[in-house]
Amino acid sequence: MPEEVPVGPAPGDVAFGHVPDWMDSTFFEKSLRAGLEDPGLRVTGNDVRAATGKGENYVSIVYAARVTTVKKDGERDGKDEEEHHLIIKCLPSNKARRLMSNNAEFFRKEVDMYEMVFPEYKRLAIGRGVTLPWPRHYSTLLDGEGDYLVMDDLRVAGYVMTDRLAGLDPAHLGAALRALAKFHAFSYALQLKEPEVFRTKVYDRFPETMFAYKSEEMMDMFIKQAYGDTADAIREWGEPKHEMIADWMHAVKGTSVRQIIELLSPDDPGAVLNHGDFWVNNMLFRYPSGEGAREPADVRLLDFQIARVCSPAADLSYLLATSITKVVREAHWEALLQNAYHDTFWETLEALGAKEIAKARSSELFTWPWLQSEMRRFLPFALCTSVTTATVVLAESSDAPDMDTMTEDQLLGKDLNNPFAHLVKAKLYQERLRGLLDFFLEQGVFQ
Structure with missing residues (x-):
């Protein structure tokens, strides 16, 4: 009889539910x-x-x-x-996931963030009373085969994730927006005060690697399938407006990638270093001591593997599409965008000694009207995120596909047996998508 092929990961493999033997x-x-x-x-x-x-x-x-x-x-x-x-x-041992990660430079970007960028931000903050919203890191390896990062587990200091499926309530959304404003402001302050350091350690090191011209063909296949699956799902809702939106999605799915590539330009006048994957699971919250305290006292940001240089509206749009409900968006988003994000951005610039430089550089950039205009300009990116990323981040654990068995064709959307296709039918995602589509409809996205 033929020898049986071993099932499951090898001792040294990095896979979900398995600790590699070299982690000793x-x-x-x-x-x-x-x-x-x-x-x-x-x-x-x-x-x-x-x-x-x-x-x-x-x-x-x-x-x-x-x-x-x-x-x-x-x-x-x-x-x-x-x-x-x-x-x-x-870095996972699964060949398809490793290939995707290496092509998009996911680990290289996060290693650079901790070893090149954050030390510069820390230097800018010395003596200025500005907290740094990210964890301490110890060591890294970057060889394309066994990449890893070792950092503090902030949970021991009382930091916890909030419920990714429930989304951010107003208090947590405000804390997240303030942390993001600091993150963006550090980048802009470095650009204003030390442009050569910004160029070599930020601009040159964090190109767009997903929605990029070199990967346009791959992303085009992925987006076409995602838009098509979503359009077919919402057509089943039966309302005339959803029929119209479904027709629109099928009509534009072949041009959406080029539009997103152009939006994510690093050469926009207001470009800053973006987090890139700014959703509820990539932030940890700490609460004041005392029974029943639920308003966060502090927040730390995690996971910088998709960092990119572009308009700050990219991170904000990503958060809007993945991490808040219709109720929170309609009642609180605009006010928090102004009071938590925009005001904190300028407060941080002032603390870092860059506010007057920013005003001298431009009387328009980063004003409230400018930010509102950027958010309107990035509505196509918010829609794209709601159709591609939100399906995954809102999936129940029991519905999540097994990434360790996934093939390259499945990850790239070439395989007709799409392991993500069923996620568009999930109850929570469809509920969140209905609200988002109403929002995009009101904003004129489907014209």
């Missing part, structure tokens, strides 16, 4: 020695497990670890042992 004491010792600049540190124990559930992270496999250490001589500042809580983000 030696690995953690090397990472912590580098990040803490302590060559005498010695790991005495480690416990590693999955950090996220199925359907919560599609680009990486994420692990959480509790690691105990002592100094080489057995002492550490008078204590026998010290405990470290870490997050390890890894």
